[in-house]
Amino acid sequence: MYALFLICAGLAATFVLETLVFLPLFLKKDGYFIAAFYCVNVATNVSLNLVFSVIIHFLGAFGVDVGEDAVAAYLLGCLTVLFEAAVVWAEYAVLKEFHSYKNLFGYTVAANALSAVAGSVLVALFLHIF
DSSP states (O other): OHHHHHHHHHHHHHHHHHHHHHHHHHTTOOHHHHHHHHHHHHHHHHHHHHHHHHHHHHHHHTTOOTTTOHHHHHHHHHHHHHHHHHHHHHHHHHHHHHOOOTTHHHHHHHHHHHHHHHHHHHHHHHHHHO
């Protein structure tokens, strides 16, 4: 139940935050690009959240509480950075096929960095509360 809530909250937060970053590109009214943006974001966000949910679940099964164990939290943070880098690459690769805007890679990095920080804070608060 908590994992489903966290995935839905993460997806909603990602849509809001990344839409704000990509807003200058959305104003160009390229419908295919906007649709591709949301489709690739759903795919990468849900995949990433499922992977992290499984990791946290298995760590819990082995008695590791990510909210209390500093080493586990650090390693999870390192994995977050690595996975987010892969997500940036994947999203950029898909989006440039629809339109290669001048600063598309910069927008993709900025949007994912903002989303990753917000998501990490959300997970930290969630793990601390529950």
